[in-house]
Amino acid sequence: xxxxxxxxxPGNSILADMRSMISFFxxxxxxxxxxxxxxxxxxxxxxxxxxxxxxxxxxxxxxIPWGYTTRIGNFVRSVHLWAxxxxxxxxxxHLLVNFSTSMFKxxxxxxxxxSMMLFLVLLEFAFGIALPNDFVAQVNAxxxxxxxxxxGLGFWxxxxxxxxxxxxxxxxxxxxxxxxxxxxxxxxxxxxxxxPYRKDIPYSMxxxxxxxxxxxxxxxxxxxxxxxxxxxxxxxxPMTMQSWAKSSPNNFALTLLSEFNYSSGTATYMDTIDPxxxxxxEVYVTVPYGxxxxxxxxxxxxxAFLLESPGEQSADISEAFAYFSTGATPPxxxxxxxxxxxxxxxxxxxxxxxxxxxxxxxxxxxASNRTYSLLLLSDSVAFENETTETGLQVSQLGMLSIGxxxxxxxxMMYWLLPYDLMEILxxxxxxxxxxxxxxxxLIAFAFLMFLPYIPYLRDVPDRLKLYxxxxxxxxxxxxxxxxxxxRKNRRV
Numbered sequence: 001x002x003x004x005x006x007x008x009x010p011g012n013s014i015l016a017d018m019r020s021m022i023s024f025f026x027x028x029x030x031x032x033x034x035x036x037x038x039x040x041x042x043x044x045x046x047x048x049x050x051x052x053x054x055x056x057x058x059x060x061x062x063x064i065p066w067g068y069t070t071r072i073g074n075f076v077r078s079v080h081l082w083a084x085x086x087x088x089x090x091x092x093x094h095l096l097v098n099f100s101t102s103m104f105k106x107x108x109x110x111x112x113x114x115s116m117m118l119f120l121v122l123l124e125f126a127f128g129i130a131l132p133n134d135f136v137a138q139v140n141a142x143x144x145x146x147x148x149x150x151x152g153l154g155f156w157x158x159x160x161x162x163x164x165x166x167x168x169x170x171x172x173x174x175x176x177x178x179x180x181x182x183x184x185x186x187x188x189x190x191x192x193x194x195x196p197y198r199k200d201i202p203y204s205m206x207x208x209x210x211x212x213x214x215x216x217x218x219x220x221x222x223x224x225x226x227x228x229x230x231x232x233x234x235x236x237x238p239m240t241m242q243s244w245a246k247s248s249p250n251n252f253a254l255t256l257l258s259e260f261n262y263s264s265g266t267a268t269y270m271d272t273i274d275p276x277x278x279x280x281x282e283v284y285v286t287v288p289y290g291x292x293x294x295x296x297x298x299x300x301x302x303x304a305f306l307l308e309s310p311g312e313q314s315a316d317i318s319e320a321f322a323y324f325s326t327g328a329t330p331p332x333x334x335x336x337x338x339x340x341x342x343x344x345x346x347x348x349x350x351x352x353x354x355x356x357x358x359x360x361x362x363x364x365x366x367a368s369n370r371t372y373s374l375l376l377l378s379d380s381v382a383f384e385n386e387t388t389e390t391g392l393q394v395s396q397l398g399m400l401s402i403g404x405x406x407x408x409x410x411x412m413m414y415w416l417l418p419y420d421l422m423e424i425l426x427x428x429x430x431x432x433x434x435x436x437x438x439x440x441x442l443i444a445f446a447f448l449m450f451l452p453y454i455p456y457l458r459d460v461p462d463r464l465k466l467y468x469x470x471x472x473x474x475x476x477x478x479x480x481x482x483x484x485x486x487r488k489n490r491r492v
Contacts, residue, residue, distance in 0.1 A: 027189055027208050034193045035209040036475040037216060041094040042185065047217045048087040049181065051224070053174070055080040060170065064133060068235050078228035084125055086224055088415065091121055099451075100466035103194040108452040110191075113184040115449040120177050122415065127169040129413070130159040135236040141165075141370070142378045149269075150434020151442070160371040201471050202478035239377055241360070245351030248382045252351060253324040253344040255380040259284040260340075261317055264379040276375060283372055288359045289343055292350055301339035301346070308339075316340045 033039060055076050059067050067077035095118060098104055104111035130141035144159040158164055196203060245252045258264035259280035267280040279286075286302065293300050305316060320340040350356040360372050377383045419441055426432040451458055461467065473480040 025185075025189065026210060027192065029205050030193050030208045031195050031203040032206050032478060033203060033471065033476040035206070035212060038093070038097050038470050038475060039193060040213050040216070041090050041097065042188065043213050044217055044220050045087060045090055045094065046181065046185070048083050048090070048220070048224075049177070051083045051221065052080060052087065055083065056170065064131075067132075067233075068134075074232055074235075075228060078231075078233040079224060081233045082224045082227040082231075084128060085227075086220060088121060088125055091118055092415065097470050100461050100469050101194075101471060102197060102458075102461050102467065104452045105197065105458060106194050107187070107191060110184060110187050111452055112449055113180050113187070115445065115451075117177060117180045117184065118448075119445055120173050120180070124169060124173045124177070125413070127159070127165050127173065131162065131165050131169055133162075133238055135238050138238055138370075138374055138377065142374055146434050147438055150436075151438035152435070158371065160374045162370050196467075196471060198467065198471075201467070201476065202482065203476060204478065239383060241351045241357035241373065241376075242354045244377065244380065244382050245348055245356070248380075249348045249352070250324045250326070251380055251382045253348055254321065255376065255382075256284055256344060256347055257317065257320055257324070257340070258379065259376065266375045266379055276371070283360070283363055284376055285343065285347065287363055288350060288356055289347060291359050292346055292355075298346075301342040305339040305343065320344060 030039070058076050059073075059080065062073060066073040068074065095114065098111065098114070126140070126144055130137050130144055141159040145154065148154045148157045148159065157168070241252075255264065259267060262268070262280060264280060266276055269276055289302050292298070293302075305313060308316065316338050317340055319338050323338070323341055324344065347356060350359070357373065360376070363372060419437065422437055422440060426437070447454065447457070471479070473483045
């Protein structure tokens with residue numbers, strides 16, 4: 001009868017099956033130091049990855065604006081942010097533990113997979129920063145584009161294209177990460193946690209303390225939630241064509257003039273590759289102005305300009321530059337003798353009324369493509385001024401954002417400090433650009449990935465005795481006992 005009763009309770013069977021399935025992934029036995037925090041970080045990374053996936057899916061379901069316009073949305077966005085910060089910090093700590101204890105020598109494939117995961121995690125974080133519709137995302141997207149362009153990958157990885165960034169952030173990179181994480185973990189599960197390679201580090205094999213791991217996991221989640229409550233993710237409104245034209249109409253016109261005569265940063269962009277292979281004159285002036293003329297049937301001043309001689313055109317452009325450089329807001333319709341001034345005044349009016357931006361976006365292959373808009377904004381002095389006012393020193397520090405007030409809370413990409421320092425130190429070298437910086441970064445990752453195979457370099461942790469950071473009396477019970485005995489014997 002008791003057997004029949006057990007069969008009659010499918011709920012218990014389901015729970016038992018779930019427990020059995022979960023326990024299959026448990027590492028049962030570990031070295032005596034394996035239950036300490038430093039040697040269980042991989043488990044917390046898996047948990048944080050799950051939290052990131054859940055909060056990310058919630059934000060996708062309700063839409064990106066939900067994270068800025070509602071209190072609960074901002075909280076979820078903040079949890080996602082701080083879970084990402086915790087994930088990156090712990091993966092660096094995980095790498096440091098394995099590096100310091102030279103575990104990479106015994107499990108070379110595990111180390112290589114871990115290095116690849118680190119690269120993808122940093123890539124995922126960068127895409128996440130560039131994805132939201134706020135000003136800091138605009139700044140980081142533009143700075144990140146320089147890096148990828150310099151590495152020759154700008155055609156494939158364009159942070160200025162939100163549609164492409166979204167695909168990388170929620171599909172491509174996570175899928176690669178899940179594959180690597182599963183393979184990485186199963187290799188560790190099969191071979192177990194590496195035992196000390198040094199004979200002077202005593203240890204014994206003990207049962208894994210899963211309850212302690214779950215308890216620490218709860219602490220990490222609690223810290224993430226606490227940060228999300230006390231330091232919520234801030235929101236800096238994005239810079240738009242309309243806000244720019246209203247606040248700085250002269251600067252708007254001057255930027256368009258530089259696009260028209262091919263003297264802007266975008267027009268003169270000369271890096272490893274040029275993913276912005278379009279005519280700035282066509283995109284920023286000719287097409288938007290043509291749309292206006294077709295809709296209003298006003299006199300076509302641009303056509304009149306193009307019918308002039310090259311000398312007259314050059315004089316008109318110079319006069320327009322001088323006119324809009326006065327600093328005063330140009331009265332509409334004034335100085336019609338110069339057709340270029342009239343064209344610029346028309347485009348200013350279009351931008352101020354909110355028409356110019358949509359026309360610009362309609363030229364892109366995708367409605368979510370921000371390339372045209374962000375490049376135009378970044379060519380302007382107004383963009384640099386706004387960057388300075390918000391404390392984002394992008395011109396010097398690449399993708400790292402150092403903000404005043406609340407901005408630092410969201411963008412603490414401290415791991416980019418070495419790269420940013422390299423940018424600062426090499427800024428005075430004429431032939432050194434993003435290609436060289438990107439190449440150095442890739443070489444550094446290559447050294448990290450293939451460290452187990454590099455003579456002398458792989459022995460550095462042992463020569464520096466870095467293993468003492470994580471194999472000591474606090475983490476190894478046998479060492480703790482031996483130290484007590486040694487102290488006791490010295491007293492005697």
